[in-house]
Amino acid sequence: MIQIRDLKKRFRNNVVLDGIDLDINEGDVVGIIGPSGTGKSTLLRCIDLLEIPDGGSISIDGEKTELSRHSRSQTLSLRRNTGMVFQRFNLFERKTALENVMEGLVTVRKMKKAEARMCAEAELKRVGMLDWSGHYPKHLSGGQQQRVAIARALAMKPKLLLLDEPTSALDPELVGEVLETIKDIASQGFTMMLVSHEMNFVRNVANRVIFLDGGKIVEDGTPREVFDTPKSQRAKDFFAKMHLLRQPEYTI
Template sequence: MTTRDTVISVKNLSKYYGELSVLRKIDIDVHTGEVICIIGPSGSGKSTFLRCLNYLEKPTGGEITILGNTLYGISSGANVEKANEKNAREIRKNVGMVFQQFNLWPHKTVLENVIEGPIQVKKADKRASIQRAEDLLKKVGMLEKKNAYPLQLSGGQQQRVAIARTLAMDPKVILFDEPTSALDPEFVNEVLNVIKELADDGMTMIVVTHEMGFVAKAANRVCFMDGGYIIEDGSPQEVFKHPRTERAKQFFSKILNV
Protein backbone atom coordinates (compact mmCIF):
# COMPACT_ATOMS: atom_id res chain seq x y z
CA MET A 1 0.00 0.00 0.00
CA THR A 2 1.08 3.56 -0.58
CA THR A 3 0.38 6.34 1.85
CA ARG A 4 -2.49 7.54 -0.33
CA ASP A 5 -4.39 4.28 -0.64
CA THR A 6 -7.97 4.68 0.55
CA VAL A 7 -8.67 2.40 3.49
CA ILE A 8 -12.12 3.73 4.40
CA SER A 9 -14.58 5.48 2.09
CA VAL A 10 -17.83 6.88 3.49
CA LYS A 11 -20.47 8.27 1.14
CA ASN A 12 -23.67 10.09 2.10
CA LEU A 13 -23.87 8.31 5.47
CA SER A 14 -27.00 8.92 7.55
CA LYS A 15 -28.26 7.52 10.83
CA TYR A 16 -31.74 7.98 12.27
CA TYR A 17 -33.28 6.81 15.52
CA GLY A 18 -36.93 7.05 14.59
CA GLU A 19 -37.42 10.69 13.64
CA LEU A 20 -34.17 11.81 15.27
CA SER A 21 -31.37 12.43 12.77
CA VAL A 22 -27.96 11.73 14.32
CA LEU A 23 -25.76 11.61 11.20
CA ARG A 24 -26.43 13.55 8.01
CA LYS A 25 -24.71 13.23 4.65
CA ILE A 26 -21.29 12.21 5.98
CA ASP A 27 -18.65 11.96 3.25
CA ILE A 28 -15.06 11.14 4.15
CA ASP A 29 -12.12 9.12 2.85
CA VAL A 30 -9.41 7.81 5.17
CA HIS A 31 -6.00 6.92 3.74
CA THR A 32 -3.31 4.52 4.90
CA GLY A 33 -1.28 5.96 7.79
CA GLU A 34 -3.63 8.85 8.50
CA VAL A 35 -4.53 9.78 12.06
CA ILE A 36 -7.91 11.50 11.99
CA CYS A 37 -9.27 13.02 15.18
CA ILE A 38 -13.03 13.58 15.39
CA ILE A 39 -13.94 16.44 17.70
CA GLY A 40 -17.02 18.48 18.52
CA PRO A 41 -19.62 19.08 21.20
CA SER A 42 -21.39 16.27 23.00
CA GLY A 43 -24.28 14.89 20.99
CA SER A 44 -22.82 15.88 17.63
CA GLY A 45 -22.70 12.29 16.33
CA LYS A 46 -19.01 11.50 16.83
CA SER A 47 -19.33 8.14 18.60
CA THR A 48 -22.29 7.10 16.44
CA PHE A 49 -20.20 7.72 13.33
CA LEU A 50 -17.38 5.59 14.70
CA ARG A 51 -19.73 2.76 15.66
CA CYS A 52 -21.30 2.74 12.20
CA LEU A 53 -17.90 2.00 10.69
CA ASN A 54 -17.81 -1.50 12.18
CA TYR A 55 -21.59 -2.00 12.23
CA LEU A 56 -22.05 -1.70 15.99
CA GLU A 57 -24.64 0.82 14.85
CA LYS A 58 -26.60 0.11 11.67
CA PRO A 59 -26.42 3.04 9.24
CA THR A 60 -29.76 4.19 7.88
CA GLY A 61 -28.54 5.40 4.50
CA GLY A 62 -25.43 5.78 2.40
CA GLU A 63 -22.53 3.37 2.26
CA ILE A 64 -19.26 2.58 4.03
CA THR A 65 -16.45 0.70 2.28
CA ILE A 66 -13.53 -0.56 4.38
CA LEU A 67 -10.72 -2.54 2.78
CA GLY A 68 -13.02 -3.66 -0.03
CA ASN A 69 -16.03 -4.62 2.11
CA THR A 70 -19.14 -2.42 1.87
CA LEU A 71 -21.89 -1.75 4.38
CA TYR A 72 -25.08 -0.25 2.98
CA GLY A 73 -27.72 1.80 4.75
CA ILE A 74 -30.46 -0.52 5.97
CA SER A 75 -33.10 1.60 4.22
CA SER A 76 -31.65 0.66 0.83
CA GLY A 77 -33.52 -2.60 0.32
CA ALA A 78 -34.38 -6.12 1.39
CA ASN A 79 -31.71 -8.52 2.66
CA VAL A 80 -29.19 -5.73 3.09
CA GLU A 81 -28.79 -6.35 6.83
CA LYS A 82 -27.83 -9.98 6.26
CA ALA A 83 -25.21 -8.96 3.70
CA ASN A 84 -23.97 -6.22 6.02
CA GLU A 85 -23.50 -8.68 8.89
CA LYS A 86 -21.34 -10.86 6.65
CA ASN A 87 -19.24 -7.91 5.48
CA ALA A 88 -19.01 -6.54 9.02
CA ARG A 89 -17.40 -9.78 10.16
CA GLU A 90 -14.75 -9.32 7.48
CA ILE A 91 -14.25 -5.67 8.45
CA ARG A 92 -13.77 -6.54 12.11
CA LYS A 93 -10.93 -8.90 11.23
CA ASN A 94 -8.89 -5.88 10.18
CA VAL A 95 -10.41 -3.02 12.16
CA GLY A 96 -9.82 -2.90 15.90
CA MET A 97 -11.76 -0.76 18.34
CA VAL A 98 -10.86 0.67 21.73
CA PHE A 99 -13.84 1.82 23.80
CA GLN A 100 -14.41 4.32 26.60
CA GLN A 101 -14.79 1.41 28.99
CA PHE A 102 -12.00 -1.11 28.81
CA ASN A 103 -14.14 -4.25 28.40
CA LEU A 104 -11.46 -6.58 29.75
CA TRP A 105 -12.50 -10.00 31.00
CA PRO A 106 -12.28 -9.65 34.78
CA HIS A 107 -11.69 -13.38 35.38
CA LYS A 108 -8.67 -13.51 33.05
CA THR A 109 -5.19 -12.16 33.66
CA VAL A 110 -3.71 -9.37 31.59
CA LEU A 111 -1.83 -11.90 29.45
CA GLU A 112 -4.90 -14.09 29.02
CA ASN A 113 -6.92 -11.07 27.89
CA VAL A 114 -4.40 -10.27 25.19
CA ILE A 115 -3.97 -13.81 23.80
CA GLU A 116 -7.68 -14.69 23.79
CA GLY A 117 -8.48 -13.06 20.42
CA PRO A 118 -5.58 -14.46 18.38
CA ILE A 119 -6.09 -17.97 19.75
CA GLN A 120 -9.90 -18.12 19.60
CA VAL A 121 -10.58 -16.00 16.51
CA LYS A 122 -7.47 -16.44 14.38
CA LYS A 123 -6.60 -19.93 15.67
CA ALA A 124 -3.05 -18.76 16.28
CA ASP A 125 -0.44 -20.92 17.97
CA LYS A 126 -0.56 -20.42 21.75
CA ARG A 127 3.18 -20.15 22.26
CA ALA A 128 3.54 -17.62 19.45
CA SER A 129 0.52 -15.71 20.79
CA ILE A 130 2.08 -15.48 24.25
CA GLN A 131 5.35 -14.16 22.82
CA ARG A 132 3.48 -11.60 20.70
CA ALA A 133 1.35 -10.58 23.71
CA GLU A 134 4.42 -10.08 25.87
CA ASP A 135 6.01 -7.92 23.17
CA LEU A 136 2.86 -5.79 22.96
CA LEU A 137 2.52 -5.50 26.72
CA LYS A 138 6.11 -4.29 26.84
CA LYS A 139 5.28 -1.75 24.13
CA VAL A 140 2.44 -0.29 26.22
CA GLY A 141 4.40 -0.49 29.47
CA MET A 142 2.38 -3.31 31.03
CA LEU A 143 4.60 -6.38 30.81
CA GLU A 144 5.28 -6.42 34.54
CA LYS A 145 1.53 -6.69 35.15
CA LYS A 146 0.96 -9.64 32.81
CA ASN A 147 -0.23 -11.95 35.63
CA ALA A 148 -2.44 -9.34 37.30
CA TYR A 149 -6.22 -9.23 36.94
CA PRO A 150 -8.02 -6.16 35.57
CA LEU A 151 -9.51 -5.14 38.92
CA GLN A 152 -5.99 -4.93 40.33
CA LEU A 153 -5.11 -2.24 37.77
CA SER A 154 -5.78 1.48 37.48
CA GLY A 155 -8.03 2.72 34.71
CA GLY A 156 -5.06 3.91 32.70
CA GLN A 157 -3.39 0.53 33.04
CA GLN A 158 -6.56 -1.27 31.96
CA GLN A 159 -6.88 0.94 28.89
CA ARG A 160 -3.27 0.24 27.91
CA VAL A 161 -4.00 -3.48 28.18
CA ALA A 162 -7.09 -2.95 26.02
CA ILE A 163 -4.88 -1.30 23.39
CA ALA A 164 -2.44 -4.22 23.51
CA ARG A 165 -5.35 -6.62 23.13
CA THR A 166 -6.48 -4.75 20.02
CA LEU A 167 -2.96 -4.74 18.57
CA ALA A 168 -2.69 -8.49 19.11
CA MET A 169 -5.23 -8.96 16.32
CA ASP A 170 -2.89 -7.14 13.88
CA PRO A 171 -5.45 -4.58 12.73
CA LYS A 172 -4.91 -2.39 9.71
CA VAL A 173 -7.08 0.34 11.28
CA ILE A 174 -7.89 1.18 14.91
CA LEU A 175 -10.95 3.14 16.01
CA PHE A 176 -10.73 4.88 19.39
CA ASP A 177 -14.00 6.00 20.97
CA GLU A 178 -13.05 8.62 23.59
CA PRO A 179 -10.38 6.30 25.05
CA THR A 180 -9.57 8.60 27.99
CA SER A 181 -13.03 9.85 28.96
CA ALA A 182 -13.49 7.24 31.71
CA LEU A 183 -10.06 7.86 33.24
CA ASP A 184 -9.01 9.94 36.20
CA PRO A 185 -7.04 12.96 34.96
CA GLU A 186 -3.75 11.59 36.31
CA PHE A 187 -3.96 8.57 33.99
CA VAL A 188 -4.96 10.33 30.77
CA ASN A 189 -1.48 11.11 29.48
CA GLU A 190 -0.17 7.56 29.88
CA VAL A 191 -2.87 6.34 27.49
CA LEU A 192 -2.50 9.26 25.07
CA ASN A 193 1.25 8.65 24.93
CA VAL A 194 0.67 5.06 23.81
CA ILE A 195 -1.75 6.22 21.10
CA LYS A 196 0.74 8.88 19.99
CA GLU A 197 3.42 6.19 19.63
CA LEU A 198 1.07 4.19 17.41
CA ALA A 199 0.52 7.30 15.31
CA ASP A 200 4.28 7.77 15.00
CA ASP A 201 4.56 4.12 13.89
CA GLY A 202 2.17 4.79 10.99
CA MET A 203 -0.98 3.06 12.27
CA THR A 204 -4.15 4.23 10.52
CA MET A 205 -6.45 5.54 13.25
CA ILE A 206 -9.67 7.44 13.80
CA VAL A 207 -9.84 8.90 17.30
CA VAL A 208 -12.90 10.49 18.87
CA THR A 209 -11.53 12.68 21.66
CA HIS A 210 -11.92 15.85 23.68
CA GLU A 211 -8.16 16.07 24.32
CA MET A 212 -7.18 19.04 22.15
CA GLY A 213 -3.50 18.95 23.09
CA PHE A 214 -3.30 15.37 21.84
CA VAL A 215 -5.15 16.33 18.64
CA ALA A 216 -2.65 19.11 17.95
CA LYS A 217 0.32 16.75 18.39
CA ALA A 218 -0.92 13.49 16.86
CA ALA A 219 -3.52 14.21 14.16
CA ASN A 220 -2.87 14.52 10.44
CA ARG A 221 -6.48 15.62 10.01
CA VAL A 222 -9.15 17.01 12.28
CA CYS A 223 -12.86 16.64 11.56
CA PHE A 224 -15.16 18.89 13.56
CA MET A 225 -18.71 17.57 13.87
CA ASP A 226 -21.84 19.42 14.86
CA GLY A 227 -25.48 18.47 14.46
CA GLY A 228 -24.62 15.23 12.68
CA TYR A 229 -22.51 16.92 9.98
CA ILE A 230 -18.75 17.16 9.44
CA ILE A 231 -18.46 20.92 9.11
CA GLU A 232 -14.65 21.26 9.22
CA ASP A 233 -12.01 18.92 7.80
CA GLY A 234 -8.37 19.90 7.65
CA SER A 235 -5.04 19.91 9.44
CA PRO A 236 -5.01 20.81 13.16
CA GLN A 237 -3.50 24.17 12.25
CA GLU A 238 -6.23 24.89 9.70
CA VAL A 239 -9.15 23.77 11.85
CA PHE A 240 -7.95 25.26 15.14
CA LYS A 241 -6.51 28.52 13.86
CA HIS A 242 -8.59 29.19 10.74
CA PRO A 243 -12.01 27.53 11.07
CA ARG A 244 -14.33 28.34 8.17
CA THR A 245 -17.65 28.07 9.99
CA GLU A 246 -19.06 30.32 12.69
CA ARG A 247 -20.05 27.27 14.75
CA ALA A 248 -16.46 26.02 14.87
CA LYS A 249 -15.15 29.51 15.67
CA GLN A 250 -17.61 29.71 18.57
CA PHE A 251 -16.60 26.27 19.85
CA PHE A 252 -12.86 26.89 19.71
CA SER A 253 -13.14 30.37 21.22
CA LYS A 254 -14.34 28.70 24.42
CA ILE A 255 -11.66 26.00 24.69
CA LEU A 256 -8.58 27.32 22.88
CA ASN A 257 -6.58 30.51 22.96
CA VAL A 258 -7.40 31.40 19.36
Protein backbone atom coordinates in the same frame (compact mmCIF):
# COMPACT_ATOMS: atom_id res chain seq x y z
CA MET B 1 -7.47 3.47 1.72
CA ILE B 2 -10.74 3.64 3.59
CA GLN B 3 -13.82 5.17 2.02
CA ILE B 4 -16.96 5.94 3.94
CA ARG B 5 -19.92 6.97 1.84
CA ASP B 6 -23.19 8.59 2.85
CA LEU B 7 -23.26 7.18 6.37
CA LYS B 8 -26.62 7.84 7.98
CA LYS B 9 -27.94 7.07 11.41
CA ARG B 10 -30.93 8.26 13.32
CA PHE B 11 -32.34 7.34 16.71
CA ARG B 12 -36.08 7.78 16.31
CA ASN B 13 -36.48 11.37 15.15
CA ASN B 14 -33.01 12.40 16.16
CA VAL B 15 -30.71 12.44 13.16
CA VAL B 16 -27.27 11.69 14.52
CA LEU B 17 -25.31 11.15 11.34
CA ASP B 18 -26.53 12.93 8.26
CA GLY B 19 -24.65 11.51 5.32
CA ILE B 20 -20.99 11.36 6.26
CA ASP B 21 -18.47 11.01 3.44
CA LEU B 22 -14.92 10.40 4.46
CA ASP B 23 -11.76 9.16 2.76
CA ILE B 24 -8.92 8.11 4.98
CA ASN B 25 -5.47 7.35 3.69
CA GLU B 26 -3.30 4.66 5.11
CA GLY B 27 -1.33 5.92 8.10
CA ASP B 28 -3.66 8.86 8.68
CA VAL B 29 -4.52 9.77 12.22
CA VAL B 30 -7.90 11.43 12.04
CA GLY B 31 -8.99 13.36 15.08
CA ILE B 32 -12.74 13.79 15.40
CA ILE B 33 -13.93 16.66 17.54
CA GLY B 34 -17.12 18.53 18.06
CA PRO B 35 -19.80 19.35 20.61
CA SER B 36 -21.44 16.57 22.61
CA GLY B 37 -24.19 14.64 20.93
CA THR B 38 -23.05 15.31 17.39
CA GLY B 39 -22.46 11.68 16.60
CA LYS B 40 -18.72 11.37 17.06
CA SER B 41 -18.97 8.12 18.98
CA THR B 42 -21.86 6.95 16.84
CA LEU B 43 -19.71 7.41 13.77
CA LEU B 44 -17.07 5.05 15.16
CA ARG B 45 -19.63 2.57 16.43
CA CYS B 46 -21.33 2.51 13.04
CA ILE B 47 -18.05 1.75 11.32
CA ASP B 48 -17.58 -1.20 13.64
CA LEU B 49 -21.27 -2.16 13.29
CA LEU B 50 -21.81 -2.01 17.02
CA GLU B 51 -24.55 0.36 15.92
CA ILE B 52 -26.43 -0.50 12.76
CA PRO B 53 -26.60 2.57 10.51
CA ASP B 54 -29.64 3.36 8.43
CA GLY B 55 -27.58 3.69 5.31
CA GLY B 56 -24.14 4.08 3.88
CA SER B 57 -21.19 2.00 2.95
CA ILE B 58 -17.58 1.55 3.88
CA SER B 59 -14.81 0.07 1.87
CA ILE B 60 -11.51 -0.93 3.36
CA ASP B 61 -8.81 -1.65 0.78
CA GLY B 62 -11.47 -2.11 -1.87
CA GLU B 63 -13.57 -4.49 0.21
CA LYS B 64 -16.94 -2.79 0.22
CA THR B 65 -19.64 -3.32 2.82
CA GLU B 66 -23.12 -1.90 2.71
CA LEU B 67 -23.54 -0.94 6.32
CA SER B 68 -27.30 -1.09 6.59
CA ARG B 69 -27.76 -4.47 4.95
CA HIS B 70 -24.82 -6.71 5.42
CA SER B 71 -24.38 -10.44 5.72
CA ARG B 72 -23.03 -12.00 8.88
CA SER B 73 -19.72 -12.78 7.20
CA GLN B 74 -19.39 -9.16 6.08
CA THR B 75 -19.98 -7.99 9.63
CA LEU B 76 -17.27 -10.29 10.89
CA SER B 77 -14.79 -9.37 8.22
CA LEU B 78 -15.41 -5.66 8.80
CA ARG B 79 -14.94 -6.08 12.52
CA ARG B 80 -11.80 -8.10 11.96
CA ASN B 81 -10.39 -5.29 9.85
CA THR B 82 -11.09 -2.70 12.49
CA GLY B 83 -10.04 -2.44 16.10
CA MET B 84 -11.97 -0.62 18.77
CA VAL B 85 -10.81 1.04 21.97
CA PHE B 86 -13.70 1.95 24.23
CA GLN B 87 -14.23 4.79 26.60
CA ARG B 88 -14.81 2.36 29.46
CA PHE B 89 -12.00 -0.05 28.44
CA ASN B 90 -14.34 -3.07 28.38
CA LEU B 91 -11.64 -5.57 29.18
CA PHE B 92 -12.70 -9.18 29.70
CA GLU B 93 -12.94 -9.20 33.47
CA ARG B 94 -12.31 -12.87 33.99
CA LYS B 95 -9.14 -12.88 31.96
CA THR B 96 -5.69 -11.61 32.77
CA ALA B 97 -4.12 -8.80 30.77
CA LEU B 98 -2.24 -11.35 28.69
CA GLU B 99 -5.35 -13.49 28.13
CA ASN B 100 -7.28 -10.39 27.14
CA VAL B 101 -4.84 -9.72 24.35
CA MET B 102 -4.54 -13.39 23.37
CA GLU B 103 -8.29 -13.95 23.23
CA GLY B 104 -8.92 -12.55 19.76
CA LEU B 105 -5.77 -14.13 18.37
CA VAL B 106 -6.78 -17.59 19.53
CA THR B 107 -10.54 -17.57 18.93
CA VAL B 108 -10.77 -15.32 15.90
CA ARG B 109 -7.45 -15.66 14.12
CA LYS B 110 -7.04 -19.29 15.15
CA MET B 111 -3.43 -18.88 16.22
CA LYS B 112 -1.70 -21.56 18.23
CA LYS B 113 -1.56 -20.73 21.94
CA ALA B 114 2.21 -20.35 22.04
CA GLU B 115 2.27 -18.13 18.97
CA ALA B 116 -0.59 -16.01 20.29
CA ARG B 117 1.23 -15.66 23.57
CA MET B 118 4.35 -14.32 21.88
CA CYS B 119 2.26 -11.94 19.83
CA ALA B 120 0.31 -10.76 22.87
CA GLU B 121 3.46 -10.24 24.89
CA ALA B 122 4.92 -8.14 22.12
CA GLU B 123 1.78 -5.97 22.08
CA LEU B 124 1.77 -5.61 25.86
CA LYS B 125 5.39 -4.57 25.67
CA ARG B 126 4.50 -1.97 23.07
CA VAL B 127 2.09 -0.32 25.51
CA GLY B 128 4.42 -0.86 28.45
CA MET B 129 2.22 -3.36 30.24
CA LEU B 130 4.28 -6.52 29.95
CA ASP B 131 5.05 -6.54 33.67
CA TRP B 132 1.35 -6.65 34.45
CA SER B 133 0.50 -9.47 32.06
CA GLY B 134 -0.71 -11.78 34.84
CA HIS B 135 -3.02 -9.21 36.38
CA TYR B 136 -6.78 -9.22 36.12
CA PRO B 137 -8.44 -5.96 35.07
CA LYS B 138 -9.73 -5.35 38.58
CA HIS B 139 -6.13 -5.17 39.77
CA LEU B 140 -5.19 -2.52 37.24
CA SER B 141 -5.71 1.22 37.29
CA GLY B 142 -7.91 2.80 34.64
CA GLY B 143 -4.93 3.96 32.64
CA GLN B 144 -3.35 0.54 32.74
CA GLN B 145 -6.62 -1.08 31.71
CA GLN B 146 -6.90 1.25 28.76
CA ARG B 147 -3.36 0.46 27.68
CA VAL B 148 -4.16 -3.25 27.78
CA ALA B 149 -7.31 -2.52 25.77
CA ILE B 150 -5.16 -0.74 23.19
CA ALA B 151 -2.82 -3.73 23.07
CA ARG B 152 -5.82 -6.01 22.60
CA ALA B 153 -7.03 -3.96 19.65
CA LEU B 154 -3.56 -3.71 18.10
CA ALA B 155 -2.90 -7.43 18.40
CA MET B 156 -5.56 -8.08 15.77
CA LYS B 157 -3.51 -6.01 13.31
CA PRO B 158 -6.48 -3.85 12.34
CA LYS B 159 -6.39 -1.81 9.16
CA LEU B 160 -8.25 0.89 11.04
CA LEU B 161 -8.07 1.55 14.74
CA LEU B 162 -11.05 3.31 16.28
CA LEU B 163 -10.53 5.08 19.57
CA ASP B 164 -13.73 6.24 21.22
CA GLU B 165 -12.86 8.88 23.82
CA PRO B 166 -10.11 6.70 25.24
CA THR B 167 -9.29 9.05 28.10
CA SER B 168 -12.73 10.32 29.09
CA ALA B 169 -13.24 7.79 31.87
CA LEU B 170 -9.83 8.31 33.42
CA ASP B 171 -8.62 10.29 36.39
CA PRO B 172 -6.74 13.37 35.19
CA GLU B 173 -3.58 11.84 36.61
CA LEU B 174 -3.86 8.78 34.39
CA VAL B 175 -4.71 10.53 31.15
CA GLY B 176 -1.07 11.18 30.38
CA GLU B 177 0.09 7.58 30.18
CA VAL B 178 -2.71 6.64 27.80
CA LEU B 179 -2.14 9.66 25.58
CA GLU B 180 1.56 8.82 25.53
CA THR B 181 0.73 5.29 24.40
CA ILE B 182 -1.61 6.51 21.68
CA LYS B 183 0.96 9.00 20.46
CA ASP B 184 3.47 6.22 20.35
CA ILE B 185 1.35 3.94 18.19
CA ALA B 186 0.25 6.84 16.00
CA SER B 187 3.88 7.39 15.15
CA GLN B 188 4.19 3.73 14.18
CA GLY B 189 1.97 4.21 11.16
CA PHE B 190 -1.35 2.77 12.33
CA THR B 191 -4.38 4.26 10.63
CA MET B 192 -6.55 5.67 13.36
CA MET B 193 -9.77 7.52 13.99
CA LEU B 194 -9.69 9.22 17.35
CA VAL B 195 -12.63 10.80 19.09
CA SER B 196 -11.39 12.93 21.93
CA HIS B 197 -12.07 15.99 24.00
CA GLU B 198 -8.36 16.51 24.63
CA MET B 199 -7.97 19.27 22.07
CA ASN B 200 -4.27 19.79 22.60
CA PHE B 201 -3.66 16.13 22.23
CA VAL B 202 -5.68 15.89 19.03
CA ARG B 203 -3.74 18.84 17.72
CA ASN B 204 -0.45 17.14 18.44
CA VAL B 205 -1.18 13.60 17.39
CA ALA B 206 -3.58 13.90 14.48
CA ASN B 207 -2.53 14.86 10.99
CA ARG B 208 -6.10 15.55 10.04
CA VAL B 209 -8.93 16.92 12.13
CA ILE B 210 -12.65 16.69 11.49
CA PHE B 211 -15.18 18.84 13.23
CA LEU B 212 -18.61 17.25 13.43
CA ASP B 213 -21.76 19.15 14.13
CA GLY B 214 -25.37 18.13 13.65
CA GLY B 215 -24.32 14.88 12.03
CA LYS B 216 -22.32 16.61 9.32
CA ILE B 217 -18.65 17.27 8.77
CA VAL B 218 -18.30 20.99 9.25
CA GLU B 219 -14.54 21.32 9.16
CA ASP B 220 -11.98 19.03 7.63
CA GLY B 221 -8.28 19.80 7.39
CA THR B 222 -4.94 19.77 9.08
CA PRO B 223 -4.97 20.53 12.81
CA ARG B 224 -3.55 23.96 12.06
CA GLU B 225 -6.32 24.75 9.59
CA VAL B 226 -9.14 23.55 11.80
CA PHE B 227 -7.95 24.88 15.14
CA ASP B 228 -6.40 28.16 14.03
CA THR B 229 -8.47 29.23 11.07
CA PRO B 230 -11.85 27.52 11.28
CA LYS B 231 -14.17 28.48 8.45
CA SER B 232 -17.55 27.79 10.02
CA GLN B 233 -19.15 29.87 12.72
CA ARG B 234 -20.06 26.74 14.71
CA ALA B 235 -16.43 25.70 15.03
CA LYS B 236 -15.35 29.24 15.86
CA ASP B 237 -17.90 29.37 18.69
CA PHE B 238 -16.80 25.99 19.93
CA PHE B 239 -13.14 26.96 20.11
CA ALA B 240 -13.99 30.32 21.61
CA LYS B 241 -15.73 28.55 24.48
CA MET B 242 -12.76 26.24 24.86
CA HIS B 243 -10.40 29.19 25.10
CA LEU B 244 -12.67 30.92 27.57
CA LEU B 245 -12.31 27.90 29.80
CA ARG B 246 -8.59 28.18 29.74
CA GLN B 247 -8.55 31.83 30.80
CA PRO B 248 -8.22 32.72 34.47
CA GLU B 249 -11.53 33.11 36.26
CA TYR B 250 -10.95 36.77 36.87
CA THR B 251 -8.20 39.31 36.41
CA ILE B 252 -7.41 42.36 38.43
